[in-house]
Amino acid sequence: MTKIAPSVLSADFTKLKDEIDTLEGAEWLHYDVMDGHFVPNISFGYGILSQLRKITDKFIDVHLMITDPLFYCDEFIKAGADLVNFHLESQDSVEHTKALLAYIRKQGVKNGLTIKPGTDVEALKPFLDDVDLILVMSVEPGFGGQSFNPKAVEKIKAIKDMRGDRNFVIEVDGGINAETGKQCVEAGADVLVAGSYVFKAKDRKAAIASLL
Numbered sequence: 538m539t540k541i542a543p544s545v546l547s548a549d550f551t552k553l554k555d556e557i558d559t560l561e562g563a564e565w566l567h568y569d570v571m572d573g574h575f576v577p578n579i580s581f582g583y584g585i586l587s588q589l590r591k592i593t594d595k596f597i598d599v600h601l602m603i604t605d606p607l608f609y610c611d612e613f614i615k616a617g618a619d620l621v622n623f624h625l626e627s628q629d630s631v632e633h634t635k636a637l638l639a640y641i642r643k644q645g646v647k648n649g650l651t652i653k654p655g656t657d658v659e660a661l662k663p664f665l666d667d668v669d670l671i672l673v674m675s676v677e678p679g680f681g682g683q684s685f686n687p688k689a690v691e692k693i694k695a696i697k698d699m700r701g702d703r704n705f706v707i708e709v710d711g712g713i714n715a716e717t718g719k720q721c722v723e724a725g726a727d728v729l730v731a732g733s734y735v736f737k738a739k740d741r742k743a744a745i746a747s748l749l
């Protein structure tokens with residue numbers, strides 16, 4: 538069963554609780570952290586996450602678009618993340634990447650590894666036995682509201698083939714709407730992140746249902 542993870546980046550923060558309450562049918566929330574260094578934008582950090590944690594029981598998937606996920610991941614776990622996912626491109630070696638994946642799991646939460654549109658799926662091969670989730674970016678990370686890059690569909694298929702009988706889930710993020718979401722699910726995506734498509738819709742429940 539496909540899971541929908543609305544990206545709170547596109548929510549109206551003046552009424553965050555009301556916004557979250559409209560997300561019927563979505564089991565997850567996607568929380569985009571940007572540090573103004575790994576990506577050219579700044580969003581929000583662990584302080585806001587701890588407030589979000591108080592108003593929802595949904596599974597919170599934290600997407601760290603930051604240069605130093607090792608340094609900050611404890612704070613996000615303390616603040617209530619259910620899953621911490623970081624970029625492969627933020628790491629300088631296979632060894633450090635594996636160590637961080639193991640560290641996150643050891644703290645009792647799920648881990649995730651993300652690749653940008655320009656990163657080949659081959660780069661994921663050393664980590665297939667170490668991940669709970671692989672996130673395929675279908676836009677350049679940094680901003681909501683960009684258009685979907687169809688190359689992501691091929692990547693999802695390739696990762697699904699590489700998965701074999703392993704249990705990790707495949708997530709896709711960026712430019713997801715009813716049409717691109719369907720292509721991704723057919724290719725093998727288990728979780729669809731959707732920011733503007735969900736939050737710009739007048740009827741959020743219908744928008745979420747159209748992705749399922």
Ligand code: DX5
Nearest residue numbers: 544678679681682712732733
């Ligand atoms: C982009 C973020 C996305 C973004 C998706 O850097 O990782 O999660 O919020 O937004 P949409 O669905 O509007 O492309």
Ligand code: ZN
Nearest residue numbers: 567569600710
């Ligand atoms: Zn994201």
